[in-house]
Amino acid sequence: KGTLSPKLMKEKLLTYHESDIADALKYLKSDERFRLYSLLGLQLLSQVLAHTDDRNIYIDELPLKKQEEILHYLDSTLAIEYLKGLSKTERNTLIDLMDEERKTELSLINSFDEDEIGSRMTTNYIQIEEGISIEKAMSSLIAQAAENDNISTIYVVDSDGLFEGAIDLTDLIIARKGTNLDEITVTSYPYVYATELIDDCIERLKDYREDSIPVLNSDNKLCGALTGQELSQLIDDEMGDDYAKLAGLSAEEELNEPxxxxxxxxxxxxxxxxxxxxxxxxxxxxxxxxxxxxxxxxxxxxxxxxxxxxxxxxxxxxxxxxxxxxxxxxxxxxxxxxxxxxxxxxxxxxxxxxxxxxxxxxxxxxxxxxxxxxxxxxxxxxxxxxxxxxxxxxxxxxxxxxxxxxxxxxxxxxxxxxxxxxxxxxxxxxxxxxxxxxxxxxxx
Amino acid sequence: KGTLSPKLMKEKLLTYHESDIADALKYLKSDERFRLYSLLGLQLLSQVLAHTDDRNIYIDELPLKKQEEILHYLDSTLAIEYLKGLSKTERNTLIDLMDEERKTELSLINSFDEDEIGSRMTTNYIQIEEGISIEKAMSSLIAQAAENDNISTIYVVDSDGLFEGAIDLTDLIIARKGTNLDEITVTSYPYVYATELIDDCIERLKDYREDSIPVLNSDNKLCGALTGQELSQLIDDEMGDDYAKLAGLSAEEELNEPxxxxxxxxxxxxxxxxxxxxxxxxxxxxxxxxxxxxxxxxxxxxxxxxxxxxxxxxxxxxxxxxxxxxxxxxxxxxxxxxxxxxxxxxxxxxxxxxxxxxxxxxxxxxxxxxxxxxxxxxxxxxxxxxxxxxxxxxxxxxxxxxxxxxxxxxxxxxxxxxxxxxxxxxxxxxxxxxxxxxxxxxxx
Known part of the structure; x- marks a missing residue:
């Protein structure tokens, strides 16, 4: 740090994984962190922040406009976690800056209780309508992939948005032209309702061992997805909870809690x-x-x-x-x-x-x-x-x-x-x- | 069961998830199981068996030729686990039936100690060579995808097989024609050596939160991959181990062990x-x-x-x-x-x-x-x-x-x-x- 030009610095930075950059943040002073932030850019910074538990402290340091952008790129669950830590006025100011889509998304997820599946879901998923051709499905995937990078399983819905099944991306990629979408749609794909309690369904979802699980609302319409990451986080939490209980703690503790x-x-x-x-x-x-x-x-x-x-x-x-x-x-x-x-x-x-x-x-x-x-x-x-x-x-x-x-x-x-x-x-x-x-x- | 025609039976079966079929196996008599097996076909059966811990008992019931086919479709780790439970002659007969590729694969994975990463890797990954065009990369992916369905991250190697980096499938799909492969290759992608001890690297790998991690041999050549599934299994095992140790058990126990x-x-x-x-x-x-x-x-x-x-x-x-x-x-x-x-x-x-x-x-x-x-x-x-x-x-x-x-x-x-x-x-x-x-x- 110091002597390298910004371009070289940036190139050097990119040779590190986000998780490693996240680890380094705590060793930097706040002005060093700011230089790092501007080198990374906000999209990459949000990925880095996803890898540290101290994320909220770092977001606090940013100016309001940048906070909003970070929250745009951040996982909905993490964005909500940050928003919840703010005072009501701060929160409202920040939410006012967001675009309508993000607002609706966050308020949907926020409408569920902490112990309901809906509070842990994301709207980062790919959805296509039944009955279209393989080519159309593929171009619909490409169109959505820029915004939603959780693409290994594609959800199929009917014209009313009712959940029909899922397509494994591999099957879509290797499907020959003219194949019917039905043939590669798995209708036995597991799903979960947004209002189900996490404790009640986690064991079942674990058994399915799928990359992601579609989340349905009470009308059986697709409204979100539980990513594999989130799923293993939930399983991890549950085991950690059991561990804590065996030791006579009512819940797991964190290093920095009061x-x-x-x-x-x-x-x-x-x-x-x-x-x-x-x-x-x-x-x-x-x-x-x-x-x-x-x-x-x-x-x-x-x-x-x-x-x-x-x-x-x-x-x-x-x-x-x-x-x-x-x-x-x-x-x-x-x-x-x-x-x-x-x-x-x-x-x-x-x-x-x-x-x-x-x-x-x-x-x-x-x-x-x-x-x-x-x-x-x-x-x-x-x-x-x-x-x-x-x-x-x-x-x-x-x-x-x-x-x-x-x-x-x-x-x-x-x-x-x-x-x-x-x-x-x-x-x-x-x-x-x-x-x-x-x-x-x-x-x- | 009983009155439906085989075709209808099969259709009905396909409305269940493999995990649910796996749960049902233990309630069936052995002749009922056999009818179920032939309805499912061996590829689907191997997926069903991956969802139960009693898999080895069911494989034992099959004739030799079918055993070999099941082992072909099954995850290498599970296949090796089954083979290890057999007597030496049984094992050799079964291995002799396998094709050369599978033999090499299993013997490679089997060459690692149980506590080394190599013993838990799979050869189910997509690998492309650096410097090719986006179109070529895409068709190479399609060619490999039928055999290897772990496609969300594509590994890039140089002409000697040295690991270069990884491409997120999303980036490949949304890349415009003429884009250089380099531009979408993440060279800071984490990797692990096959001989690293699981205990030593699991915390690091967990922090990266990637879908899959490439496994390199001592020459830095790509030789396998750790899937997200396997990774969460390893994390789960580690936590279970800690849980057991807190209770004064030297390792986790299973229900049916002697x-x-x-x-x-x-x-x-x-x-x-x-x-x-x-x-x-x-x-x-x-x-x-x-x-x-x-x-x-x-x-x-x-x-x-x-x-x-x-x-x-x-x-x-x-x-x-x-x-x-x-x-x-x-x-x-x-x-x-x-x-x-x-x-x-x-x-x-x-x-x-x-x-x-x-x-x-x-x-x-x-x-x-x-x-x-x-x-x-x-x-x-x-x-x-x-x-x-x-x-x-x-x-x-x-x-x-x-x-x-x-x-x-x-x-x-x-x-x-x-x-x-x-x-x-x-x-x-x-x-x-x-x-x-x-x-x-x-x-x-």
Whole structure:
């Protein structure tokens, strides 16, 4: 930077991918950014901005007229996202500058709720009318392609705009002259309604694995398209959401969001967990007399609770992923539960043998307990361990299945409940067994 | 089924999307499946099979010659997956039936390790030579499009096969006659080497958001392409992997995999967690004398450990997601740690106030402890709670950052370590405070 002529600078810039230029923006000062903007031109700049999450900050820096042009080239979803961040007067000034077509487009997309498909669609698609010749279809494609570059699938509508089907661009390109458009139109092409909830249809759309999905309004008329990019973004978001929920966050967080927003996302679960934890504490409190007689047994409480929790989380995660990917018959669900219990038993058996030996060695050799005491304590801990593990595998599988059945998102609801159930089961098993076995039977 | 003529049946079948036909396969008996296969024809059948995970079972049912044809139409990656499941003789018989081109193609892709990009590429791409006219480029495209339907991006190579750049099909279609191919060739188009590790380059490729990425061999010659579908599959797998790791699974599991395989995926972490848990137990054991004097305090052990664990997991999950999506400067890392500590403090403060009140009420009203005892116990528990929460936020953020720094996957390594550190911190804080404050200062 500095010594090269603008023409050479521009040529050099063009050897970088938009994504790389976008990455570089944050390292530039604002006057350097402005020089870069004018070298890129607004169309290319809008492509660069599509690759960074800090886009709104950069758009803010631009003069009003340029903002409008950037918003013209930017994806509708991103343009709306920017507009929503503005004050009402700023937004109206900017919208007034736009041409009618763009205005209608943005207000259409903006008319849908955030969780409806329509809010994520684009009007960047190619549409042709049924019954025309291959040549006409091709020239209609060429005419629309300059404005709409999402061309790999072409949508066919009838004269009323009703969605008929889709043509794979490959088929159009290799079709011989005189071929009927009908012959290459796929009428079984999947579609989605603009008012469908994203959560409800995303799994179905994912299964189709198509490049783009046409979006219809309630009159079955084509009104938009969901691009492959947007679709994978939605799938990505959904998985990120599940990930966040497993970690006890109510939604995914972003690096630059304000403290208050992050707190809000985390606090609800923490309060629920605290309430449940206090419940567990009162159960432990009920076993105070057992602990008073055999203080050494509290050493292994955290071990048994943690291991039961770990195994339960494994079963939970597996079950949630399976539920997300497939529709299960009752028999398959039963098999899943059985399998989880079997794995729990097999792993639990191995783990309890290991812990039996180590706990015995610890008590006998390190703590200097008499050998029969050490054997009894160690057995009590390891028997509780295997029982707690098997029960946790069971709850970790059954609870999300039940939640799914009563139409509650298993990823949201089952985390804290399973932790609590497992804690309770483990505590009752452990202290109960210690009470019956060690105090009741062997009078330690 | 049954009464319709084959022609009508076929027409009816074609009104369903391949994905829906694939879903129906499992409900059919094997003779019904065979009738369906012959109605579909092998090309369509291969598309249907691409939509189901049970594809290998269905291919197994077919006669050898049909298997070969299905493998011809199927994506190379899927074809190789099927071949790998066969015995050596079966595999060789089947490969012998293939044409030379397909053989070379499959053996090329098969020559890469599973974690290398080359193993996931396809030879389904369009390639044209630099310097030809727009018309020639178009007819070369049409000639290749029948075999290769991945046409939205066309790769340009020089006469030696060196990768030059890519042309967006839209640009080719709207280009005027006489335009130089150079003018529409994007030379900054991203590419990837076949021997690059998937884990290393997937984040980069994701950022480019292109429909397909050319794959080059070590001589910089074009040898394959990564389709958008494959790319989102890889991203999906990576996220699924992170999800599994957060739950303490070493890899994602499938519904139908054998028990032994599932055990293997879960046992390693469980054994590590057991070992760490035993370590924690021995620390609890060191506080035996404290517990012997104040048995009621063990009631709240699980509460403090669980809450510290929950907060730590939240910070961990946020940090891992941030690390996955962005490259952070040192300053940004520092800010992230600070932010997490702040959130930890803010949430911890609220939670400890709530628990102070509830624990006091529990001890004083329910357990009938004297008021000054109840106040002291409750204060001790809630002070420990906030300290443990803040420290957990810190470790939950710093440990994955450190792991990333020393090039260990933070998602794999930090889970059990953080749980253990947080448990230890919480236990030492809680019992230490109880010892110093309750026994030392107030002589309870």
């Amino acid at each position: 403290l208050k927003m992050s707190m809000k996302k985390r606090l609800p679960w923490l309060i629920i967990l605290l309430a449940l934890g206090l419940g567990v504490s009162s159960v432990v409190g009920a076993f105070e007399s057992v602990v008073a007689q055999l203080t050494i047994i509290i050493s292994f409480q955290s071990l048994i609770l943690d291991m039961a929790g770990n195994v339960g989380t494994q079963s939970l995660a597996v079950t949630i992923r399976v539920l997300m990917d497939e529709k299960l018959s009752f028999k398959q669900k039963l098999l899943l539960v059985l399998k989880e219990i079997k794995i729990g038993f097999a792993n639990g058996f191995l783990l309890s043998i290991i812990s039996l030996l180590i706990i015995f060695a610890y008590l006998f050799l390190l703590k200097g307990q008499p050998i029969n005491y050490a054997i009894l304590y160690a057995s009590c801990a390891s028997i509780s361990l295997i029982i707690a593990i098997v029960l946790s595998s069971f709850t970790g599988t059954v609870v999300p299945l039940l939640f799914k059945k009563i139409k509650i998102d298993p990823a949201v609801a089952s985390g804290p409940l399973i932790t609590t159930i497992n804690d309770l089961v483990a505590i009752v098993t452990y202290y109960g067994l210690a009470w019956v076995l060690l105090i009741g039977v062997f009078n330690l | 028990l032994k395989m599932s055990m293997k995926k879960r046992l390693p972490w469980l054994i590590i967690l057991l070992a760490l848990g035993l370590g924690v137990s021995s620390v609890v054991g060191a506080f035996e004398s404290v517990v012997a004097q104040l048995t009621i305090i063990i009631s709240f052990q699980s509460l403090i450990l669980d809450m510290a664990g929950n907060v730590g997991t939240q910070s961990l999950a946020v940090t891992i997601r941030v690390l996955m999506d962005e490259k952070l400067s040192f300053k940004q890392k520092l800010l992230l740690v600070l932010k997490e500590i702040k959130i930890g403090f803010a949430n911890g403060f609220l939670l400890s106030i709530i628990s102070l009140l509830i624990i006091f009420a529990y001890l004083f009203l329910l357990k009938g402890q004297p008021i000054n005892y109840a106040i002291l116990y409750a204060s001790c528990a809630s002070i420990s709670l906030i300290i443990a929460i803040v420290l957990s936020s810190f470790t939950g953020t710093v440990v994955p950052l450190l792991f990333k720094k020393i090039k260990i996957d933070p998602a794999v390594a930090s889970g059990p370590l953080i749980t253990t550190i947080n448990d230890l911190v919480a236990i030492v804080t809680y019992y230490g405070l109880a010892w110093v404050l309750l026994i030392g200062v107030f002589n309870l």
